[in-house]
Amino acid sequence: MEATTTPPAVSIRDLWKRFGAQTAVAGLNLDLPAGSFIGLVGPNGAGKTTTLSMVTGLLRPDQGTVLVHGADVWQDPVAVKSRIGILPEGLRMFERLSGRELLQYNGRLRGLPGPETDRRAEELLAVLDLTGSADKLVADYSTGMRKKIGLAAALLHNPDVLFLDEPFEGVDPVSAQTIRGVLTRYAASGSTVVFSSHVMELVESLCDWVAVVNAGRVVAAGPLDQVRGETSLHQAFLGLVGVREDDGQALGWLGGGHR
Amino acid sequence: MSTTTAAATPDVSAADDRAVVRALVSLKLRLLRNGLRRSPGRAAGFLVGTSLGLLFGVSAAVGMVALRGHAGAADAAAVLTAGLAVSWAALPLFFFAGDESADPTRLTMLPLRPRALLRGTLLGSLVGPGPLVGLLLLIGAAAAGGQGAASAVVAVLAVPLTLLLLIALTRSVAAANARLLSSRRGKDFAIFGGLLFALLIQLGNLGMQSGFQDPKGLDLSVLHPYAAVVRWIPPVSAIDAVRSAGEGAYLVAALQLALAGGLLAVLLRWWLRSLQDLMVSGDASTLVETSSVHSGTGSRFWRLLPAGRAGTVAQRHLRYTWREPRAKVALFTGIGMTCVIAALSVVQGWSSVYVIAIGALMLGLQSGNLFGMDGSGFWMVAATLSTRRDARDELRGRVFAVLLYGVAVLLLVGPVLAAVTGKWAELAPALGLALAALGTGVGLGCVTSVYAPYAVPADGNPMRSAAPGQNGVVMLNAFGSMFGVTLGCAPLGITLGVLLISHSPVWPVLPAGVLYGAGMVLLGVRIASGGLIKRLPEILTRVIER
Numbered sequence: 001m002e003a004t005t006t007p008p009a010v011s012i013r014d015l016w017k018r019f020g021a022q023t024a025v026a027g028l029n030l031d032l033p034a035g036s037f038i039g040l041v042g043p044n045g046a047g048k049t050t051t052l053s054m055v056t057g058l059l060r061p062d063q064g065t066v067l068v069h070g071a072d073v074w075q076d077p078v079a080v081k082s083r084i085g086i087l088p089e090g091l092r093m094f095e096r097l098s099g100r101e102l103l104q105y106n107g108r109l110r111g112l113p114g115p116e117t118d119r120r121a122e123e124l125l126a127v128l129d130l131t132g133s134a135d136k137l138v139a140d141y142s143t144g145m146r147k148k149i150g151l152a153a154a155l156l157h158n159p160d161v162l163f164l165d166e167p168f169e170g171v172d173p174v175s176a177q178t179i180r181g182v183l184t185r186y187a188a189s190g191s192t193v194v195f196s197s198h199v200m201e202l203v204e205s206l207c208d209w210v211a212v213v214n215a216g217r218v219v220a221a222g223p224l225d226q227v228r229g230e231t232s233l234h235q236a237f238l239g240l241v242g243v244r245e246d247d248g249q250a251l252g253w254l255g256g257g258h259r
Numbered sequence: 260m261s262t263t264t265a266a267a268t269p270d271v272s273a274a275d276d277r278a279v280v281r282a283l284v285s286l287k288l289r290l291l292r293n294g295l296r297r298s299p300g301r302a303a304g305f306l307v308g309t310s311l312g313l314l315f316g317v318s319a320a321v322g323m324v325a326l327r328g329h330a331g332a333a334d335a336a337a338v339l340t341a342g343l344a345v346s347w348a349a350l351p352l353f354f355f356a357g358d359e360s361a362d363p364t365r366l367t368m369l370p371l372r373p374r375a376l377l378r379g380t381l382l383g384s385l386v387g388p389g390p391l392v393g394l395l396l397l398i399g400a401a402a403a404g405g406q407g408a409a410s411a412v413v414a415v416l417a418v419p420l421t422l423l424l425l426i427a428l429t430r431s432v433a434a435a436n437a438r439l440l441s442s443r444r445g446k447d448f449a450i451f452g453g454l455l456f457a458l459l460i461q462l463g464n465l466g467m468q469s470g471f472q473d474p475k476g477l478d479l480s481v482l483h484p485y486a487a488v489v490r491w492i493p494p495v496s497a498i499d500a501v502r503s504a505g506e507g508a509y510l511v512a513a514l515q516l517a518l519a520g521g522l523l524a525v526l527l528r529w530w531l532r533s534l535q536d537l538m539v540s541g542d543a544s545t546l547v548e549t550s551s552v553h554s555g556t557g558s559r560f561w562r563l564l565p566a567g568r569a570g571t572v573a574q575r576h577l578r579y580t581w582r583e584p585r586a587k588v589a590l591f592t593g594i595g596m597t598c599v600i601a602a603l604s605v606v607q608g609w610s611s612v613y614v615i616a617i618g619a620l621m622l623g624l625q626s627g628n629l630f631g632m633d634g635s636g637f638w639m640v641a642a643t644l645s646t647r648r649d650a651r652d653e654l655r656g657r658v659f660a661v662l663l664y665g666v667a668v669l670l671l672v673g674p675v676l677a678a679v680t681g682k683w684a685e686l687a688p689a690l691g692l693a694l695a696a697l698g699t700g701v702g703l704g705c706v707t708s709v710y711a712p713y714a715v716p717a718d719g720n721p722m723r724s725a726a727p728g729q730n731g732v733v734m735l736n737a738f739g740s741m742f743g744v745t746l747g748c749a750p751l752g753i754t755l756g757v758l759l760i761s762h763s764p765v766w767p768v769l770p771a772g773v774l775y776g777a778g779m780v781l782l783g784v785r786i787a788s789g790g791l792i793k794r795l796p797e798i799l800t801r802v803i804e805r
Contacts, residue, residue, distance in 0.1 A: 058367050060539040081370035092365045094286070096293040105289075108282040109369050111275050137293060154368070 007070065009034035009161050009192040010055060015064035017050050024050040026216035032194060037187040039203035040196040042213035043241055048196040049089055051213065052165050056086045068161055082110065085154030089165040091146065095139035099130055099149045102138055106153045124152040129178055144175035151179060162186065164195035168202060180206065200234040214241045276375035283379025287386050309388040316392035320399030333404035333502040334486035340400050340498045341489040343393060347425045348432050367538045377531050384426045397421050397498065404502035413504040413512055417497040420519055424494035427526040493519035568649065572656025579632060586632050593621040594668055601672060605679055612676045612689035615669055619693035620744055622665040623700015627740045629657045629708035631715040635803045641795045650788040654705050658780055665697050688755055688765040691772025698776020699747040702783025703740055709790040711736045712801045751775050
């Protein structure tokens with residue numbers, strides 16, 4: 001496997017996070033190979049978002065280390081954040097900026113030269129099909145447009161690793177296709193994409209490497225073919241997280257038109 | 260790629276940080292401008308508000324300068340600065356929660372050094388009409404107390420220092436508030452913030468009344484004892500240093516300036532800490548500690564509620580009032596204000612049992628926006644409302660919940676006031692008037708809930724009552740209701756007045772008030788239920804915050 005010869009893009013060791021009595025992430029260990037399109041899958045509440053937040057420096061872990069290309073996220077967050085791009089799930093943005101202004105301020109705050117920021121912003125807006133709404137306020141954007149402008153902001157500084165939390169949730173097929181195109185192009189250039197999702201078909205068609213998370217731990221990780229084996233990723237996933245088939249005994253009243 | 264790697268290397272910090280500070284300040288300006296451009300109404304409101312604020316600032320500053328040479332001028336300056344500090348500290352609890360530029364959680368993805376972020380946010384906070392008015396007042400205060408060149412030199416230092424302190428104070432309170440509100444217990448605690456503020460306003464009111472009620476001339480000597488204390492407390496100490504320097508007490512002036520500088524350093528340090536904490540603590544998209552709630556559907560209390568839709572709705576409304584921090588704050592501020600006014604009336608010696616009518620007015624206002632707290636969840640209610648009868652039951656249930664605690668508070672406070680004042684004869688008519696006012700408020704509230712609903716933002720600050728762009732509706736709703744209730748109770752009030760003047764027995768006002776209030780509630784529910792069925796989509800659109 002290539003992952004063993006080249007140093008990993010992201011290296012997570014013994015990561016813990018508890019919220020009160022609830023343990024969201026329980027000693028998670030994971031090495032994500034550089035230059036891969038990586039899918040982080042797991043059921044709701046498995047700890048995907050919590051893990052991604054801690055990996056990207058948005059949430060302080062209780063314990064554990066995270067290295068992104070060798071730099072410790074929690075020792076030197078500024079250096080790491082300048083090398084990664086993040087699209088969090090509940091993305092908080094400046095609602096009263098236009099899409100174009102949002103990118104311009106992002107560039108300025110990241111220390112990119114003004115003309116370079118403008119050039120990149122215009123290209124990103126065009127590719128993501130946002131040029132027509134570039135002067136509208138983000139507050140008036142739809143869910144798909146918000147994801148796209150968030151993605152543009154995450155790509156603006158050409159990061160080495162891109163983290164996306166549920167980038168396709170609530171996004172219409174047209175915008176989803178646009179986002180897929182941009183991500184595929186970005187990954188083809190040798191950069192690393194890490195995204196979380198619970199849509200197995202999507203992960204299967206986009207990713208070449210997957211990690212399955214359940215109850216705050218990694219239950220399987222590796223190249224896509226290795227993890228899914230002979231079956232579909234969907235089947236393999238259900239087997240890994242241990243889902244029992246519903247026997248249909250309950251809900252006997254449901255359907256049939258009787259009240 | 261070259262630019263990003265350059266940004267990643269640690270040796271470009273200084274130039275980088277300056278660019279960050281500049282970008283943050285320009286971001287603040289841009290957000291202000293875009294916010295105004297969004298609606299002409301808001302721009303007009305901003306313009307009027309700013310003009311009034313500046314007018315007030317200029318006239319207050321001129322007034323302070325006119326006080327120069329007056330015996331109490333320096334005392335007045337100290338008290339003014341203290342008032343300014345208190346109101347700036349309290350501001351974030353009530354307003355300006357929408358200042359996006361000061362919200363560090365929107366910048367968490369960026370590689371920003373906390374110190375640059377702090378400087379940028381601090382400077383950005385200096386932009387806007389509020390700080391300008393503050394600056395005018397501070398200049399006035401410094402001019403009032405100062406004399407001579409030494410004062411002028413100190414003032415050049417003291418005024419900007421005080422302004423920075425005010426802003427740091429506001430931001431620290433806002434940051435602490437944000438942290439407080441991230442936990443359930445903190446949200447409960449925030450209620451007391453509302454009560455405290457109500458108390459402070461009343462105390463200020465009391466002070467003003469005792470200080471300025473003498474029509475013969477401006478007597479500032481009442482301020483002296485307060486000023487003697489606050490002049491040592493920063494940020495007031497910085498402004499008072501101007502006076503100290505003018506009187507030749509340079510050592511005192513230096514000490515006072517140092518106190519203010521010390522507080523600024525402490526506040527900035529604390530603000531920096533909370534910025535860093537906010538940026539790495541969970542937001543809404545990650546899990547937070549949750550606790551289960553006890554439903555207790557079978558408990559004896561709930562069984563007292565009527566069966567059917569009305570009872571179910573009443574139960575949910577009561578649960579919401581208790582569990583939803585914003586509803587809780589509104590309720591407890593209403594009750595708190597009533598208690599504070601009652602207590603103050605006793606202290607000031609103008610007390611009367613009729614004070615509970617003011618409480619009834621405030622409690623009645625609780626029902627002015629019955630569906631606002633439902634927010635986007637209102638669709639669940641809307642989906643189950645199909646007939647006018649459903650609508651009537653829905654309204655009855657909510658009204659019943661409001662009346663349950665409203666009447667309880669009045670029945671509790673009334674006798675207490677009567678006992679304290681000894682005016683037992685007033686109890687019956689006062690309760691009658693209060694119950695009529697409560698009923699009128701609730702009845703009118705049903706109508707405004709249907710015809711002028713507004714969203715209650717769920718984010719962060721429970722003190723903020725209006726979603727962006729709906730301030731007008733909120734004001735209309737609140738002031739319209741107050742005016743309407745007063746007008747609606749006028750017949751009973753006039754009758755009471757006639758009875759009092761003619762020395763007739765006033766006890767019949769109690770049953771009359773109960774009937775009057777009940778009638779108003781029924782009338783309100785009747786009018787509103789028709790509108791509720793017709794206006795479901797409109798209400799849903801309005802109560803969903805955007």
